[in-house]
Amino acid sequence: MTTTSGxxxxxxxxxxxxxxxxxxxxxxxxxxxxxxxxxxxIAVRVGRVPVDDPDSGTWGGAPEKTVELAPQxxxxxxxxxxxxxxxxxxxxxxxxxxxxxxxxDDPDVDDMTVRVDDFRDACAVLLAPGAGDETVRTMxxxxxxxxxxxxxxxxxxxxxxxRAGLATAYPNRSVDVYPPLIxxxxxxxxxxxxxxxxxxxxxxxxxxxxxxSLATRATPVEKIVAxxxxxxxxxxxxxxxxxxxxxxxxxxxxxxxxxxxRDDGETDLRNGSDATCAFAIWSGADGDAGGRxxxxxxxxxxxxxx
Amino acid sequence: xxxxENWQLNRTMAYPYAEARPRRQAAAVFDTNKCIGCQTCxxxxxxxxxxxxxxxxxxxxxxxxxxxxSYPLAWDARELELLGPQHWEGDTYTGQTIFEAAPSGERxxxxxxxxxxxxxxxxGEDEVNVxxxxxxxxxxxxxxxxxxxxxxxxxxxxxPACLQGCPRQSIYKRPEDGIVLVDQERCRGYRVCxxxxxxxxxxxxxxxRVSEKCVMCFPAVEQGIQPRCxxxxxxxxxxxxxxxxxxxxxxxxxxxxxxxxxxxxxxxxPQFGLxxxxxxxxxxxxxxxxxxxxxxxxxxxxAIDAYQAAMVGDDxxxxxxxxxAVSTDRIIHRFEVVGDxxxxxxxxxxxxxxxxxxxxTVERTAFDPDLNxxxxxxx
Numbered sequence: 001m002t003t004t005s006g007x008x009x010x011x012x013x014x015x016x017x018x019x020x021x022x023x024x025x026x027x028x029x030x031x032x033x034x035x036x037x038x039x040x041x042i043a044v045r046v047g048r049v050p051v052d053d054p055d056s057g058t059w060g061g062a063p064e065k066t067v068e069l070a071p072q073x074x075x076x077x078x079x080x081x082x083x084x085x086x087x088x089x090x091x092x093x094x095x096x097x098x099x100x101x102x103x104x105d106d107p108d109v110d111d112m113t114v115r116v117d118d119f120r121d122a123c124a125v126l127l128a129p130g131a132g133d134e135t136v137r138t139m140x141x142x143x144x145x146x147x148x149x150x151x152x153x154x155x156x157x158x159x160x161x162x163r164a165g166l167a168t169a170y171p172n173r174s175v176d177v178y179p180p181l182i183x184x185x186x187x188x189x190x191x192x193x194x195x196x197x198x199x200x201x202x203x204x205x206x207x208x209x210x211x212x213s214l215a216t217r218a219t220p221v222e223k224i225v226a227x228x229x230x231x232x233x234x235x236x237x238x239x240x241x242x243x244x245x246x247x248x249x250x251x252x253x254x255x256x257x258x259x260x261x262r263d264d265g266e267t268d269l270r271n272g273s274d275a276t277c278a279f280a281i282w283s284g285a286d287g288d289a290g291g292r293x294x295x296x297x298x299x300x301x302x303x304x305x306x
Numbered sequence: 307x308x309x310x311e312n313w314q315l316n317r318t319m320a321y322p323y324a325e326a327r328p329r330r331q332a333a334a335v336f337d338t339n340k341c342i343g344c345q346t347c348x349x350x351x352x353x354x355x356x357x358x359x360x361x362x363x364x365x366x367x368x369x370x371x372x373x374x375x376s377y378p379l380a381w382d383a384r385e386l387e388l389l390g391p392q393h394w395e396g397d398t399y400t401g402q403t404i405f406e407a408a409p410s411g412e413r414x415x416x417x418x419x420x421x422x423x424x425x426x427x428x429x430g431e432d433e434v435n436v437x438x439x440x441x442x443x444x445x446x447x448x449x450x451x452x453x454x455x456x457x458x459x460x461x462x463x464x465x466p467a468c469l470q471g472c473p474r475q476s477i478y479k480r481p482e483d484g485i486v487l488v489d490q491e492r493c494r495g496y497r498v499c500x501x502x503x504x505x506x507x508x509x510x511x512x513x514x515r516v517s518e519k520c521v522m523c524f525p526a527v528e529q530g531i532q533p534r535c536x537x538x539x540x541x542x543x544x545x546x547x548x549x550x551x552x553x554x555x556x557x558x559x560x561x562x563x564x565x566x567x568x569x570x571x572x573x574x575x576p577q578f579g580l581x582x583x584x585x586x587x588x589x590x591x592x593x594x595x596x597x598x599x600x601x602x603x604x605x606x607x608x609a610i611d612a613y614q615a616a617m618v619g620d621d622x623x624x625x626x627x628x629x630x631a632v633s634t635d636r637i638i639h640r641f642e643v644v645g646d647x648x649x650x651x652x653x654x655x656x657x658x659x660x661x662x663x664x665x666x667t668v669e670r671t672a673f674d675p676d677l678n679x680x681x682x683x684x685x
Contacts, residue, residue, distance in 0.1 A: 073411070075473060076411065076412065076413045076473070077411060077412050077413060077471075077473070077498060078410075078411030078412070079411075080410075080411055113495060113515050114512050114513075114515070115421045115512065116419060116420070116421050116424065116497070116500070116509075116510040116512075117418065117419075117420045117421050119497075154515075165359075165360075165512070165513060166359065166360070166362075166512055166513065169512065173362075175362065178357060178358065178359055179353060179357045180357070180358070189359055191359070191513065194358070194359075199358075202357065202358030202359070202361075203358055203359065203360070203513060203514050204358075204490045204511075204514060204518065205490050205493070205511065205514030205515070205516040206513075206514050207490075208490050208491045209491070210490060210491055210492075210493065210514065210516055212493075212494055212495050212514070212515045212516050213511075213513075213514035213515055213516060229473070230473060230474055230475050232474070287418065289494075289495070289496040289497065289498070290473045290474065290494070290496040290498065291473045
């Protein structure tokens with residue numbers, strides 16, 4: 001049985017702020033387990049995780065965790081100071097899907113990666129086995145793979161408004177001709193035209209299915225598995241979802257994935273065991289990309305509400 | 307960081323990866339004295355590799371006018387300023403390389419070009435080093451007023467800054483020929499390579515959102531054929547082949563001969579520390595030795611002297627090696643001078659060039675009595 005906001009019955013029974021509605025629950029969450037501590041994040045069980053709605057009131061049913069960020073001073077190039085001191089995180093699951101909502105302040109909207117000096121805003125959740133295993137904080141280890149769920153502002157823009165391209169970044173551009181598509185007005189050339197014309201090699205990244213280069217995409221969240229720095233690899237199955245929206249002077253982003261792992265190395269959360277989670281954000285205005293990021297200062301034990 | 311040997315600096319230097327030279331290193335020699343800035347090389351490359359959407363500002367090959375030209379904007383002036391003082395003691399570089407001078411938290415000295423930096427590929431074209439005066443000027447060598455063309459491609463460096471900068475290890479150097487490539491499946495468009503490469507010869511594709519660079523026409527090189535920019539050079543300034551180290555140089559390899567034996571071809575900005583593998587014959591008409599040393603290292607004046615000696619007939623072997631440039635589409639692996647004839651062979655032993663070092667000339671009388679005219683050209 002669920003309430004209108006989708007919060008589980010157990011949540012209402014044990015909650016200290018039950019009966020006051022989902023909105024009032026924000027920041028005033030109950031204790032779910034006696035052993036929860038400052039290093040824990042609980043994924044509250046609800047009827048359905050609102051994976052595509054960061055503003056859903058259901059998120060208010062999860063306690064808000066303030067996650068402190070840290071410099072990235074391990075892999076070169078470094079980010080010597082985090083772009084913001086902390087982000088706010090909530091977690092929900094519904095028995096099939098786990099979702100995280102991340103919020104942080106960022107007055108600059110960087111949601112395009114067309115020009116050479118465009119860098120994206122982004123955020124990511126790290127999931128790994130273990131109950132708050134600190135060793136996996138740096139994108140997993142050689143022995144323990146980490147699952148990275150990476151939301152990208154430019155991918156979100158592609159989904160919301162169509163793929164940003166030359167026309168977006170350079171509206172007054174002029175091109176004489178694109179030789180492989182000589183019969184087509186250059187201003188009307190679309191990415192798909194290259195493959196249609198048997199000239200896919202002229203978009204090399206797209207031709208080899210680089211995830212950054214896809215002409216169309218279904219999700220703003222990339223699912224990645226990594227065994228340490230420099231090893232992150234896009235998984236064959238891309239079943240992570242989410243959505244990011246502007247909220248005030250910052251981002252409010254939902255990142256979600258099925259509890260069931262479908263790829264080698266992916267963290268499986270089906271059995272409800274404790275796991276490890278960590279977070280990171282990237283600020284496009286500050287030139288962040290790759291290791292230039294602001295990771296959480298520590299990992300957290302991810303507790304699955306039952 | 308580990309110590310690696312950089313023969314262009316005549317010392318060891320710090321680099322993130324251990325020395326791992328390829329089995330052979332693809333290399334080129336560009337004769338700046340013969341370049342006419344026609345950009346045929348640029349177009350040969352552009353029409354082949356970078357005519358797709360998103361590659362509009364990618365010039366894997368460009369020709370810029372020195373001293374003022376640069377693409378992207380002020381690439382070398384900015385890098386040199388960031389690097390700080392650069393000193394040579396004899397043939398030994400005593401300054402810091404871009405790796406050794408890396409700021410805290412970075413792998414190297416470098417800067418990230420902005421979009422507009424790519425908007426002026428012809429900046430400084432044909433502009434001389436000083437303001438032209440109206441005073442009478444008598445031409446002499448070297449010139450007081452000068453410019454020269456500097457054709458540029460990726461240097462396929464022995465110690466690539468792009469490669470060591472990439473946090474994903476998406477850039478690799480082929481062991482079979484030393485060509486440096488970006489893995490188009492693995493690159494994620496972080497652009498650390500753009501920041502790291504001091505020559506700014508890695509580009510960002512606006513449409514595919516990942517980095518791309520000169521591939522040295524590797525499909526052709528694998529078949530023993532020279533890259534397109536070399537084959538299409540109408541000034542015949544470009545020699546392509548494989549270069550060894552000073553210890554392994556072969557006197558019958560034209561590239562080794564030009565680089566290591568006669569030392570007329572020099573690396574561009576060797577002080578950056580990348581051991582670049584495109585070598586330049588410095589311009590003979592530039593009076594500013596300081597400028598030449600800045601670009602080509604301390605051997606610039608000696609290279610010019612050796613080159614000029616060959617041009618007046620004092621070094622037939624050197625002249626022969628220079629004449630092989632763009633004399634064939636095939637990659638030359640060996641050459642020999644017998645009498646006044648130079649012969650060159652491909653890797654499989656097939657003879658691909660045989661030609662006289664000095665073209666026979668006939669001098670005619672200035673006046674043609676049959677036509678009752680004076681000839682403008684008598685040779």
